[in-house]
Amino acid sequence: MSARVVITAGASGIGLAMARAFAARGDRVWVTDVDAGAVAAVPEGIRASHVDAADEAQMAAFFAEVGAAWGGLDVLCANAGIKGPTAAIEDMDLAEWHGCLAVNLDGAMLAAKYATPFLKAQGAGVMLFTSSTSGLYGTPFRAPYVAAKWAVIGLMKTVAMELGPFGIRANAICPGSVNGPRIDRVIAAEAEAKGMTAEAVRAGYAGGTALGRLSDAEDIAAMAVFLASDGARMVSGQAITVDGFTINPDPKV
Structure with a gap:
């Protein structure tokens, strides 16, 4: 039986890789994204809506639409x-701090808030939160991102405790550095902040893992599909890294 899967920020990057992976196993997939252009380009067979994950009114309306169209939700x-x-803590702008936490943390909470009634009603379901290895180790010059990703893990563990009695599992996936445009932007900003070349920063990221390479979005998607499967029926409340085993979180500092 196919699952009904909602993925926030699912029109590009890791989210789109997740959408494709779930769709490939025959699931019904609905993604949201704040990027209207990316939403319009989502592959055929995957539903997509233009939604700001940090806007409660938009999220409430979206999940109401999901309920009307699907009658429920599984993942x-x-x-x-x-x-x-990307800035030293003494140079951190409070508005930029709040903006980062709004998307990374408030967005996760709102998704969980509005998905929960569907999952409770059927007595089953899976919630997966995208955190980061930065939420386990910390990353210099990335204070708001790190703070949000640590908090996402705490949110996930609390949700797993609250919803476990209803047959609902919750886990967090913690990617390391993932190949793609986003890590390119991160590396460029970090290189500027540290006075290094982008090539040196990228080599440092890869060299900080036991496998010596960056992940691909498909690696994260494969973990999401596994955690949503019956094969992971006793896995809940866990923060699981997909990073090639980080052995030095900031090898070039």
Whole structure:
């Protein structure tokens, strides 16, 4: 039986890789994204809506639409996130701090809030939160992103405790550095902040893992599909890394 899967920030990057992976196994997939252009380009067979994950009114309206169209939900991937500012803590702008937490943390909470009634009603379901290895180790010059991703893990563990009695599992996936345009932007900003070349920063990211390479979005998607499957029926409340085993979180500092 196919699952009904909602993925926030699912029109590009990791979210789109998740959408494709779930769709490939025959699931019904509905993604949201704040990027209207990316929403319009989502592959055929995947539903897509233009939604700001940090806007409660938009999220409430979206989940009401999901309920009307599908009558329920089986899997939530709370994936919305932005890199936030790259700056030393003494130079941190409070508005930029709040903006980063709004998407990365408030967006995750709102997705969980509005998905929960569907999952409770059927006595089953899976919530997956996209955190980061930055939410386990910390990353210099990325304070708001790190703070949000640590908080997402705490949110996930609390949700797993609250909803476990209703047959609902919750886990967090913690990607390391993932190949794609987003990590390119992160590396460029970090290189500028540290006075290094982008090539040196990228080599440092890869060299900080036991496998010596960056992940691909498909690696994260494969973990999401597994955690949503019956094969993971006793896996809940866990923060699971997909990072090639980070052995030095900031090898070039």
